[in-house]
Amino acid sequence: MTDEGDGSVDAEDAAAVTTLASPTPADAREAVAAAIEREDVVSVFGTCTVEYEGRASSHLGPGDRLVVCKPDGTTLVHTDEGHQPVNWQPPGSTQEARLTDGRLELHSLRSTPEEELLVRFAEIIQVTAYDVTDETELALEGTEEDLRERVLDNPDLVESGFTPLATERETPAGAVDIFGEDGQGRRVVVELKRRRVGPDAVGQLGRYVDALERDLHAEADVRGILVAPSVTDRARRLLAEQGMEFVALEPAA
Amino acid sequence: MTDEGDGSVDAEDAAAVTTLASPTPADAREAVAAAIEREDVVSVFGTCTVEYEGRASSHLGPGDRLVVCKPDGTTLVHTDEGHQPVNWQPPGSTQEARLTDGRLELHSLRSTPEEELLVRFAEIIQVTAYDVTDETELALEGTEEDLRERVLDNPDLVESGFTPLATERETPAGAVDIFGEDGQGRRVVVELKRRRVGPDAVGQLGRYVDALERDLHAEADVRGILVAPSVTDRARRLLAEQGMEFVALEPAA
DNA sequence: TTGTGGATGTCGCCG
DNA sequence: CGGCGACGTCCACAA
Incomplete structure (x- = not known):
């Protein structure tokens, strides 16, 4: 053969x-x-x-x-x-x-x-x-996109009373994953990560919050919430220093 | 055969x-x-x-x-x-x-x-x-390590009068690439990047500067200098906002 | 073409 | 083993 x-x-x-x-x-x-x-x-x-x-x-x-x-x-x-x-x-x-x-x-x-x-x-x-020919597309699950869908389907997973208003909302610092408001009507920026997060994600979220506070020319504060399966110690500390929050959530149920 | x-x-x-x-x-x-x-x-x-x-x-x-x-x-x-x-x-x-x-x-x-x-x-x-056997090691040039050597060999490339004092100096935010002082004896943190830098590198440098200012309990300021071949517009703006600087330098002469 | 951020990133180092 | 940052990262997507 x-x-x-x-x-x-x-x-x-x-x-x-x-x-x-x-x-x-x-x-x-x-x-x-x-x-x-x-x-x-x-x-x-x-x-x-x-x-x-x-x-x-x-x-x-x-x-x-x-x-x-x-x-x-x-x-x-x-x-x-x-x-x-x-x-x-x-x-x-x-x-x-x-x-x-x-x-x-x-x-x-x-x-x-x-x-x-x-x-x-x-x-x-x-x-x-x-002659390798492959028409088939890879079906991948458990991505950040899946996490976004999960949050949008059930916003209470982030916080009771949270209401998403927009995804990919543009700011001078880039597009925010989910922009919304909490039960008191305060602006909320949600940054999604499909896996355990470190300091880089905190920096990213911080830039979004700052940019939005400037953009909405500072009518009070904007809350920043990092949503991920877990967080490192240093990242948690950085979040606290900047008055931001963490919510534990997996990309898939 | x-x-x-x-x-x-x-x-x-x-x-x-x-x-x-x-x-x-x-x-x-x-x-x-x-x-x-x-x-x-x-x-x-x-x-x-x-x-x-x-x-x-x-x-x-x-x-x-x-x-x-x-x-x-x-x-x-x-x-x-x-x-x-x-x-x-x-x-x-x-x-x-x-x-x-x-x-x-x-x-x-x-x-x-x-x-x-x-x-x-x-x-x-x-x-x-x-039976694939490969004892040979890859010799790679033009890495961040090469850029570090270049700066240590000739600190004036960063700034006339710059004196490196330590590499990998530890801070609560992680190890600084090069720590030194300028002609006026001010502390300087140098962050090295082998290629064009974006916002993430600015965040990293900012964390080091903040950490060192806290660490040396705020005897005046610590300068932050980002050394890389080039920088994106947004990163340059972020640097300016945080009072930090950029120096253009290639990893290899 | 460049900028920006995600990835089943992978890899190496170090505590 | 986890944290952290580099990498010739690759990659898709938007401006």
């Missing part, structure tokens, strides 16, 4: 996959170039060095890696460890398979910012190309 | 790679399980569904994808687009290759937080396993 070196295919839909085991650099270059042209996803196992130059720069000496090139311009270089690729190029980059000094090189360029990635293979273990 | 379906090997060092093209689910499970045991990196091209449950939860319908399992417990599910995997499990997770209702399932569990990933294959195009 395995394709021969020239990428010949058998019946059925095996036409979609191309595999080369221990190919010559020239054969590998040919196969990768054709696969990129065909808009396949390409994976290459082998020993390589990697150079990156752009916002930062890096050099990576010889080692075994898995390199993946996607038809959207993404390139990923993975070692045997870590969620993150050791080097990469984002979507929208150009991709080229070259033969330089008898070695396979995968070269990728992007602009804004100008960045360059060069993978040079000392040994090629295997090249695979496959 | 291509291995046969049972993973037999030929001479040379091709022993390291195993390839199965269009295997049965049972053969694929066997090969993946053996490869995980052997601590190989495994890649699987095929049509699959993915379920994730943990901090959030997600469902992904049938589609062609590339799944990578690493010996450190990482699992990545990549579609034909994007730098980010559509689903994943981080290093340290357990990995298991199962046969359920005649289908190949890759199941992964982690704890703290408890999270589960399940990839179920409707069709398996290709399974590859290879």
